[in-house]
Amino acid sequence: MMTKRALLSVSDKTGIEALAEQLSNAGVKLISTGGTKRAIEAAGIPVTGIEEVTGFPEMMDGRVKTLHPRIHGGLLALRESAEHMRALREHEIEPIDLVVVNLYPFQATIERPDATFDEAIENIDIGGPSMIRSAAKNHESVAVVVDPADYGRVVSELKDGDGELTAEFRRKLAAKAFRHTASYDALIAQYMTEQTGDEYPETLTVTYNKKQSLRYGENPHQQAAFYERPMGSRTSIARTEQLQGKELSYNNINDADAAVGVVKEFTRPAVAAIKHMNPCGVGIGDTVEDAFQKAYEADPVSIFGGIIACNGEVDGATAARMKEIFLEIVIAPSFTDEAREVLSAKPNLRLLTINFTDAQAMEQRISTVSGGALVQDTDTLSFEDVETTIPTKRKPTEEEMRQLEMAWKVVKHVKSNAIVLATEDRTIGVGAGQMNRVGAAKIAIEQAASRIEGAVMASDAFFPMGDTVEAAAQAGIRAIIQPGGSKRDQESIDKADEYGVAMLFTGVRHFKH
Numbered sequence: 001m002m003t004k005r006a007l008l009s010v011s012d013k014t015g016i017e018a019l020a021e022q023l024s025n026a027g028v029k030l031i032s033t034g035g036t037k038r039a040i041e042a043a044g045i046p047v048t049g050i051e052e053v054t055g056f057p058e059m060m061d062g063r064v065k066t067l068h069p070r071i072h073g074g075l076l077a078l079r080e081s082a083e084h085m086r087a088l089r090e091h092e093i094e095p096i097d098l099v100v101v102n103l104y105p106f107q108a109t110i111e112r113p114d115a116t117f118d119e120a121i122e123n124i125d126i127g128g129p130s131m132i133r134s135a136a137k138n139h140e141s142v143a144v145v146v147d148p149a150d151y152g153r154v155v156s157e158l159k160d161g162d163g164e165l166t167a168e169f170r171r172k173l174a175a176k177a178f179r180h181t182a183s184y185d186a187l188i189a190q191y192m193t194e195q196t197g198d199e200y201p202e203t204l205t206v207t208y209n210k211k212q213s214l215r216y217g218e219n220p221h222q223q224a225a226f227y228e229r230p231m232g233s234r235t236s237i238a239r240t241e242q243l244q245g246k247e248l249s250y251n252n253i254n255d256a257d258a259a260v261g262v263v264k265e266f267t268r269p270a271v272a273a274i275k276h277m278n279p280c281g282v283g284i285g286d287t288v289e290d291a292f293q294k295a296y297e298a299d300p301v302s303i304f305g306g307i308i309a310c311n312g313e314v315d316g317a318t319a320a321r322m323k324e325i326f327l328e329i330v331i332a333p334s335f336t337d338e339a340r341e342v343l344s345a346k347p348n349l350r351l352l353t354i355n356f357t358d359a360q361a362m363e364q365r366i367s368t369v370s371g372g373a374l375v376q377d378t379d380t381l382s383f384e385d386v387e388t389t390i391p392t393k394r395k396p397t398e399e400e401m402r403q404l405e406m407a408w409k410v411v412k413h414v415k416s417n418a419i420v421l422a423t424e425d426r427t428i429g430v431g432a433g434q435m436n437r438v439g440a441a442k443i444a445i446e447q448a449a450s451r452i453e454g455a456v457m458a459s460d461a462f463f464p465m466g467d468t469v470e471a472a473a474q475a476g477i478r479a480i481i482q483p484g485g486s487k488r489d490q491e492s493i494d495k496a497d498e499y500g501v502a503m504l505f506t507g508v509r510h511f512k513h
């Protein structure tokens, strides 16, 4: 199909003059809406105003400009249908072969903190998506372009095809156009749903934009890409900036996300080392350097090849310690120039910065299962939110309370069944992802070894019987924090009392899968 007539109507005017010029030089007649027309005219390119085509002025603050049979008839008419072509002639409608549209900046509007609801509504584009959909439906005859990044290819393909675009390209453009309008509407739906407070509506219409292609997925034979949720929390792995190092992998992104989740729990300087989505060492201290040292000492074996998150700036001294071991990623709010200099000696090491200002933002989490998706609130419940009770004869000392808090903050981030052994400022044993709780405890106890005397234990869920408490007490654990709520809680309480262990019930479970 020869491209004779094009309609250009864009909010983002990037590259529109150059495109208009090239189309015009190729003999394509241009029609356009107000602002786009002015931009094209200013570049000295001939263009017809939309009102000359429709016979109506643009009206109602631009709410009605292109919504007219002279436009939509020209876009939707099947060129092979004698009936459609007769209708065009009868109503003096000229076919439109190419549509270049991008939409009112709805996202940019609602991202502005001072934007009102009325402004948001006014930035819902109606005429643009209508044209995109008409053209995309009729892609057999019409080409639709929604992304300035495609202008160059359109021009070169028109040149190569002597004014025609291939059917294959038109179909690709149409698919992209439907993705574009679907994503645009998904964001409007999200905004309106948030305004009306329906958090789990009857349909889930989230949209994500591709952030980067990944070399592969969890394993090299799996394809993968990383998508970003528009308007997501600033404190998110999708919003990090990479300062140096190899390209992030699929597993890196998951691990870095888990690492950030751990350090977000702490107001004091904290460092978490992650392996396979589980914390292998977490330290808190007066400085990030101190916290890193403790996270390192927590498990100096597993940290090898680990992902490190810090909730404070990494300085030169901390960087020097980090440099001594093999790490995959260091993620922090910032790095001093000295730290950058030190770590530049490890060019493969990925350094990421993350903004912690939104650390408490609540986001829904979506995970997929075959044939569906599970959506839930993030587990943001913190130690401070929990009302604890003490069922044992002995109450935890103040020092034990600080230790229990440390262990509890970490156990929330360990895959279930999870057991964390900790002192006041570091983990000393982590049992993760076990099929029975006592098994997780045994792994943690073995790892803690001689450091266990006087330390505490946290369990992500209640003990089904007294065996875990007994194993911990015999190994030297002095206090335990757990949700409680088992039918056989009394067995655990009796075991704790037998060994003089203090126990805290939180009433809150922290499963993580």
Ligand SMILES: NC(=O)c1ncn([C@@H]2O[C@H](COP(=O)(O)O)[C@@H](O)[C@H]2O)c1NC=O
Pocket (backbone or CB within 6 Å): 009, 010, 011, 012, 032, 033, 034, 035, 036, 037, 062, 063, 064, 065, 066, 067, 101, 102, 103, 104, 124, 125, 126, 127, 128, 129
């Ligand atoms: N109402 C309409 O008929 C209509 N037709 C096109 N638009 C949009 O108007 C914008 C371009 O306007 P201008 O050329 O005046 O800058 C484009 O984003 C386009 O999608 C419309 N605006 C909103 O719905």
